[in-house]
Amino acid sequence: MRFFLKCGEAATICDKVQYNEAGTFAKLLLRAHILLCRPCRGYSQQNVKLTKTIHSAKLSALCPERKKLLKQRIKEELDKEKLL
Template identity: 35%
Template sequence: MKKGFLFISCEEAKHICDKAQYGEATIWEKFELKLRLSWCHITRSYAKKNQKLSEVLKKSNLKGMSLKDRESLKLTIQQELKKQH
């Protein structure tokens, strides 16, 4: 699909929406996204769900594995894979 000067595809809008949530979208991308959001109910729905998901994750206060635990798990998996071959 050919991109117009101001109009972006739904897929591109979703990608820009994701980037905007993490502060990685440019001013021009944000403008294109707002233009798309003004008339596309699918993109608007995606943006709302994306925002809700981010809020829930932020409130959940999830903690990831420590670097030491990740390395230990990686080593264990590698050892198990070697045993299988």
Template identity: 50%
Template sequence: MKFFMKCDEAVHVCDKSQYNEASFFEKLKLKMHILICVLCRGHAKRNTKLTKTIKSANIKTLRPEEKQRIKTKLQNEIKNGHNS
């Protein structure tokens, strides 16, 4: 198995890591790559900042029932609008 990765793979693993989907070995390879590559290091820092910002945003979303109610209403409006 290759220990060093290319930048495109590093970006992909960095994104996976953001969502806790990267394996231990992928994270290790990413850390090694980031030590060497300035561009990917910058990407990783921005990704980390984005993750922290999103987690601290305390965003409120609609419940699935509310989403379905709005979707149904929109579909009915579109259907009734085409029949007029």
């Protein structure tokens, strides 16, 4: 097992950290890489800003029932246009 990540691997782990999908050892390897690699440190900082921005936006999605209804209406409209 290597103890130093390549930048591409670090970026992947950084993205996983953003979505709480990275393990403890991967986080440790990422921290070590970020200490030594300025570009990856910047990428990590951008990810943190992005995550904070998304959480502060308080976005919401349609409930499944509304989504299903909208899909059905769109399909009906497309079917009508095909008949014309």
